[in-house]
Amino acid sequence: xxxxxxxxxxxxxxxxxxxxxxxxxxxxxxxxxxxxxxxxxxxxxxxxxxxxxxxxxxxxxxxxxxxxxxxxxxxxxxxxxxxxxxxxxxxxxxxxxxxxxxxxxxxxxxxxxxxxxxxxxxxxxxxxxxxxxxxxxxxxxxxxxxxxxxxxxxxxxxxxxxxxxxxxxxxxxxxxxxxxxxxxxxxxxxxxxxxxxxxxxxxxxxxxxxxxxxxxxxxxxxxxxxxxxxxxxxxxxxxxxxxxxxxxxxxxxxxxxxxxxxxxxxxxxxxxxxxxxxxxxxxxxxxxxxxxxxxxxxxxxxxxxxxxxxxxxxxxxxxxxxxxxxxxxxxxxxxxxxxxxxxxxxxxxxxxxxxxxxxxxxxxxxxxxxxxxxxxxxxxxxxxxxxxxxxxxxxxxxxxxxxxxxxxxxxxxxxxxxxxxxxxxxxxxxxxxxxxxxxxxxxxxxxxxxxxxxxxxxxxxxxxxxxxxxxxxxxxxxxxxxxxxxxxxxxxxxxxxxxxxxxxxxxxxxxxx
Numbered sequence: 001x002x003x004x005x006x007x008x009x010x011x012x013x014x015x016x017x018x019x020x021x022x023x024x025x026x027x028x029x030x031x032x033x034x035x036x037x038x039x040x041x042x043x044x045x046x047x048x049x050x051x052x053x054x055x056x057x058x059x060x061x062x063x064x065x066x067x068x069x070x071x072x073x074x075x076x077x078x079x080x081x082x083x084x085x086x087x088x089x090x091x092x093x094x095x096x097x098x099x100x101x102x103x104x105x106x107x108x109x110x111x112x113x114x115x116x117x118x119x120x121x122x123x124x125x126x127x128x129x130x131x132x133x134x135x136x137x138x139x140x141x142x143x144x145x146x147x148x149x150x151x152x153x154x155x156x157x158x159x160x161x162x163x164x165x166x167x168x169x170x171x172x173x174x175x176x177x178x179x180x181x182x183x184x185x186x187x188x189x190x191x192x193x194x195x196x197x198x199x200x201x202x203x204x205x206x207x208x209x210x211x212x213x214x215x216x217x218x219x220x221x222x223x224x225x226x227x228x229x230x231x232x233x234x235x236x237x238x239x240x241x242x243x244x245x246x247x248x249x250x251x252x253x254x255x256x257x258x259x260x261x262x263x264x265x266x267x268x269x270x271x272x273x274x275x276x277x278x279x280x281x282x283x284x285x286x287x288x289x290x291x292x293x294x295x296x297x298x299x300x301x302x303x304x305x306x307x308x309x310x311x312x313x314x315x316x317x318x319x320x321x322x323x324x325x326x327x328x329x330x331x332x333x334x335x336x337x338x339x340x341x342x343x344x345x346x347x348x349x350x351x352x353x354x355x356x357x358x359x360x361x362x363x364x365x366x367x368x369x370x371x372x373x374x375x376x377x378x379x380x381x382x383x384x385x386x387x388x389x390x391x392x393x394x395x396x397x398x399x400x401x402x403x404x405x406x407x408x409x410x411x412x413x414x415x416x417x418x419x420x421x422x423x424x425x426x427x428x429x430x431x432x433x434x435x436x437x438x439x440x441x442x443x444x445x446x447x448x449x450x451x452x453x454x455x456x457x458x459x460x461x462x463x464x465x466x467x468x469x470x471x472x473x474x475x476x477x478x479x480x481x482x483x484x485x486x487x488x489x490x491x492x493x494x495x496x497x498x499x500x501x502x503x504x505x506x507x508x509x510x511x512x513x
Contacts, residue, residue: 248440
């Protein structure tokens with residue numbers, strides 16, 4: 001059962017009641033409702049987008065993605081609730097946490113019969129489409145058109161499964177048709193083709209999902225010399241002393257060091273890393289440079305294709321009445337803490353880029369610093385469409401905030417739960433604007449068959465330690481803040497319906513620590 005606080009119930013109720021009381025014509029007519037272009041990459045971190053600042057802004061500009069921020073709003077504190085691809089995508093569509101929508105790890109398909117934002121927009125008069133990376137295993141539902149990669153898909157000459165072209169076969173086994181070119185270009189081509197053939201009497205909702213920047217970062221070869229002679233700045237935490245960490249996270253995870261061996265094989269997609277004669281530290285530096293350059297070349301491909309999509313809107317007179325969102329399914333480590341990949345509750349992984357432009361409502365160059373979650377995306381789109389937010393969605397529309405107003409009852413903390421005990425420890429925690437409390441429980445809970453890992457608690461002071469380099473959980477001076485954060489975390493667990501008593505071994509472990 002999903003419960004909500006009184007303040008949140010009143011907030012969602014106001015939205016639902018207001019929208020339910022309006023016919024579509026009273027919303028301003030179908031033609032006046034905004035189109036929605038939702039552009040999502042894979043594993044693109046804020047640290048690799050110039051408008052977010054950081055160490056890479058001078059070496060890897062993102063002109064077209066930044067245009068969305070310059071002409072709209074940048075969200076500084078947008079987070080996913082489970083930092084891994086499939087669960088995040090399920091949350092974006094359903095407005096629900098993993099334990100509610102049933103997609104906990106990479107293994108579970110999204111139930112086709114479950115309500116999602118595309119279905120609701122479709123039923124509300126929108127023409128809907130998804131092109132590119134789907135990754136949710138089941139056939140998309142709620143879309144008038146789809147043309148999607150199978151699973152991860154491949155970077156070059158990708159295979160896409162198009163609606164209607166596989167009837168009578170097992171959808172999970174359909175390879176799709178091969179499209180010549182790099183996947184980022186192909187996905188844009190197919191998105192533009194759909195835009196050119198859509199029903200122009202209806203507003204559209206198009207999800208354009210790039211495979212990039214997911215590993216192994218097989219960039220378009222036209223960018224091969226993009227960073228020749230450039231030294232990519234290293235993060236301070238690349239050389240972090242991990243002795244401050246708890247046993248729950250200290251010696252676990254995929255690191256830059258693990259990439260040395262992976263990148264050194266002869267058949268590595270972008271060519272092998274030459275580490276002959278290098279010391280361990282020199283090999284780490286070399287692996288970091290190759291990783292970052294390959295990754296940022298993939299970013300360059302995304303940025304150029306975002307430019308193509310924006311140009312289409314300009315050329316066809318659609319820019320003023322189209323909400324444009326650029327985001328990623330989660331963040332990504334680019335060597336911070338000597339890590340690659342995502343999954344962790346740490347900032348670089350859990351924080352999502354979110355840039356949004358809508359000239360009719362959103363002021364150019366504006367910034368929002370409130371806590372926004374991927375569970376809020378669906379309610380926000382429904383709000384713009386003049387449609388009610390269902391009571392089982394756990395997020396809330398942040399349309400008011402895009403206009404510069406923050407509701408008085410907006411969340412002051414957010415709950416996170418990563419379930420997939422595999423190479424990274426299963427954990428949950430809470431983040432406020434000033435602190436982060438994490439419980440690395442390291443149990444499989446039936447989700448995977450990987451070994452369990454040691455448990456541990458960690459606390460970070462985000463004001464004085466924004467890079468999370470000093471775990472201060474064991475400092476007696478923090479006893480009161482730990483008590484407060486623990487109570488707030490448990491309040492969220494009850495409100496969201498994710499209490500430990502569903503898993504006796506987890507409950508027993510928590511009580512013992």
